[in-house]
Amino acid sequence: MIDIERLIDALSDLMAGRGYTISADGTEPMMPRQALAPDCLLPVLVRLAEEKWRTDAGAVSFGLAIDPDDRAFCGHTLRAVHHAPVAILVLCVDQVLRTVADEEGVVTLDALQAHAAAP
Template identity: 55%
Template structure:
């Protein structure tokens, strides 16, 4: 199991060293510092889940993420552990997700992150009752 503080440090370092900047409607969001993005109650559960799905589609294996509901968290969930994957693999997959969302550049539009997630997990709509 990866220590969550180590995960936060590694993801923060990835964001900082790659120069990723998170934007909304083309405007940089200064409150989204690398450390804030990597917080377990901010975008870390989203990035972790998207990275896991990328790996799962390539290999059939998951990371063993432990994501728990948290109504106080940005995405209503908190990442609390990664059980079955080396941290380096998780970070590399997160980097690939961010590269895809940012089209290879350093600007990561939050709208693009949402679109990427929606493409992986299309919403299912209730079916109308049969006549």
């Protein structure tokens, strides 16, 4: 099992290094650690990363423990990642963000939702 704080640190570094920002409403960007909190967008990003890994590599599940949470931003909280190294998660999240970010590196909730709903 990986340390969630270590994952958040690695993804924060990815966002800073690639110039990604996440915007809930298309205007004011969220702070990276706020967006990457286990009860904010982290469950969404790791779930999309897992699907990317399965589709592209034909690999098995990351062993995500994501629980429903009425108080969470997206209705779910990431509790654990059991079967994936941080490096693979970062690479897969990067692929997802690269796909949904606009030309300035802004990722909106609408773009994430559209990506998640795509066949």
